[in-house]
Amino acid sequence: MKVRPVxxxxxxxxxAPVSRWATTGETVEQMARAGHCFVLEQGGAPVFAWSVQAHGDELYILAAAGRAxxxxxxxxxxxxxxxxxGFASVAFQTRRPGxxxxxxxxxxxxxxxAGNGVIMRKVLQ
Known part of the structure; x- marks a missing residue:
């Protein structure tokens, strides 16, 4: 498996599947373009993608989805x-109970x- 910026x-x-679970009015494209995007590849094919953005000392996951x-x-x-x-915490918002x-x-x-979702945060040590 390999992680690479994209x-x-x-x-x-x-x-794309993020759109059905959106918690704000932003589109998936807006979330992707607002952050730094990465993919996890397995066998040369992307199985997971995410977009992250620094919010002060927190790394915020704007969108993430995949299938593996x-x-x-x-x-x-x-x-x-x-x-x-180097960040103090990682956070994201979701409305998915699971x-x-x-x-x-x-x-x-x-x-x-935030929006119609819950912000989940982990303080890093």
Missing amino acids: TAAEALPVL GFDLTDAGLAIIEQQAQ LMRKAGALGYQPAGR
Whole structure:
């Protein structure tokens, strides 16, 4: 598996499912273009994409989506946390109860509301 930076246009096909779970009025394209995009490739094909943006001392996940034969919540958040070295925390917003539960098991805590979603935050050590 390989992580590589990509353009927003390259990330959009993998990020497309984010639109059905949107928590704000932003489009997936706007979220991708607002941040730095990356993909995780397996066998040369992208299986996970994300867009992140620095918000002060926090790395904020603007959008993330993918499909693979393994748990992308665990793998994706671990990769993003590695990218967040030097930041005090990692956060994202979601309205998906299953994602909140899985992220909670990984140390993320509800930290407020945004749009129609919940902000989940993990303080890094």
